[in-house]
Amino acid sequence: MATVLFPQFQPKIVKDKTGEEILVRQYNHETDREALIEMYEKYDPDYRCLGLPPLTRSGIETWVDYLGKNGFAIVAEKNGKIIGHLVIVPDERNRVDLTIFVHQNYQNKGLGQEMMKLIIEYCKKAGFDGITLVTERSNTRAIHVYRKLGFEIVAPYHEFDMYLPLKK
Numbered sequence: 575m576a577t578v579l580f581p582q583f584q585p586k587i588v589k590d591k592t593g594e595e596i597l598v599r600q601y602n603h604e605t606d607r608e609a610l611i612e613m614y615e616k617y618d619p620d621y622r623c624l625g626l627p628p629l630t631r632s633g634i635e636t637w638v639d640y641l642g643k644n645g646f647a648i649v650a651e652k653n654g655k656i657i658g659h660l661v662i663v664p665d666e667r668n669r670v671d672l673t674i675f676v677h678q679n680y681q682n683k684g685l686g687q688e689m690m691k692l693i694i695e696y697c698k699k700a701g702f703d704g705i706t707l708v709t710e711r712s713n714t715r716a717i718h719v720y721r722k723l724g725f726e727i728v729a730p731y732h733e734f735d736m737y738l739p740l741k742k
């Protein structure tokens with residue numbers, strides 16, 4: 575695992591497509607861990623992707639702790655609750671691997687795209703070469719969002735590997 579120093583993320587209030595204001599800010603594993611686990615405990619299994627999030631509390635804890643140790647994350651917050659989580663984990667090639675989950679009650683309102691745009695700008699400023707991600711071929715909504723933001727499918731197998739280069 576590469577040792578990477580992550581710059582501070584500037585918090586931002588974004589508006590979803592209904593005009594609702596949502597705070598997007600940096601995740602703090604010490605203070606936000608419980609609220610993030612709560613979001614995933616309440617997450618509708620119908621909206622899992624690639625076996626994530628895990629289905630049990632202990633599975634969620636292990637996953638969240640792994641990401642907290644190895645990655646950098648932003649969260650969307652509404653009324654003190656975490657409703658969206660986007661995490662990047664750096665690799666040895668100066669790229670980051672991205673994972674995003676928006677709580678089912680807030681999906682398809684533009685929040686995912688807003689979070690993605692913010693992390694793309696953040697990754698550019700942080701000097702990463704590109705963003706990789708994997709999704710399911712059947713996840714047409716996620717694929718639509720990723721393509722709209724410039725990601726290309728680089729390995730079209732059972733899963734789709736997608737990549738967004740950040741440097742020319």
Ligand SMILES: CC(C)(COP(=O)(O)OP(=O)(O)OC[C@H]1O[C@@H](n2cnc3c(N)ncnc32)[C@H](O)[C@@H]1OP(=O)(O)O)[C@@H](O)C(=O)NCCC(=O)NCCS
Nearest residue numbers: 623674675676681682683684685686687709714715716718
């Ligand atoms: C994928 C995800 C992160 C996207 O975030 P979101 O806030 O729901 O998405 P947005 O509202 O920003 O954008 C959805 C876009 O997809 C389009 N869309 C919705 N359903 C669609 C479908 N079934 N097929 C294709 N496009 C679809 C919408 O029209 C919108 O595009 P537009 O703005 O060009 O009109 C979110 O839906 C989610 O968490 N899904 C479940 C977990 C997941 O799949 N995570 C991805 C990692 S594998």
